[in-house]
Amino acid sequence: VTVLGTSGLSGSYVEHRA
Secondary structure (H helix, E strand, C coil): CEEECCCCCCCCCCEEEC
């Protein structure tokens, strides 16, 4: 799962891949 923005799992990553 790739989340773009500041609404991801950690909320502080631009691109967080889990």
